[in-house]
């Protein structure tokens with residue numbers, strides 16, 4: 001029952017049911033948009049794995065998956081703007097229709113750099129699906145994203161793949177950490 005997680009330091013922002021319903025909608029939208037295309041879903045490790053796992057099962061099309069790991073937050077919370085590739089894609093994306101799957105867009109820097117990197121590899125198309133978008137602190141980079149689960153306030157959230165110091169990824173819901181000092 002994960003009762004240890006439902007402590008007073010977490011407020012539920014989106015329940016498992018609300019997330020499932022929204023992911024189903026995004027899957028249906030992608031199914032309509034990508035019929036007949038050579039779809040590759042690229043998960044950005046680690047935060048996107050739960051979202052990716054659910055989203056691909058809501059897409060009623062043939063597809064493949066691949067993963068990248070990048071590091072952009074060198075100091076835990078402060079974005080440096082630099083993206084270091086820790087793990088690259090296993091397969092080439094030339095001629096493919098790629099959707100990058102991300103957990104959350106905060107400043108937008110990580111995805112901005114990632115799309116720059118992947119754009120140079122000859123994909124037929126490159127789009128972004130993000131579970132969450134924090135509009136408030138966006139350094140207004142010219143980042144276009146096509147599929148978005150929820151827009152959230154400028155608060156630190158965990159669960160459904162998102163962590164605080166490596167924990168909380170297995171929460172079935174998305175919660176706000178009330179006091180990050182004791183997360």
Ligand code: 5GP
Nearest residue numbers: 104105106107108109110155156157162163
């Ligand atoms: P950006 O480059 O858009 O500023 O940063 C995006 C990354 O920052 C996300 O992939 C995630 O790892 C981290 N991040 C930003 N906001 C949050 C948040 O509220 N909760 C968690 N757990 N990670 C966040």
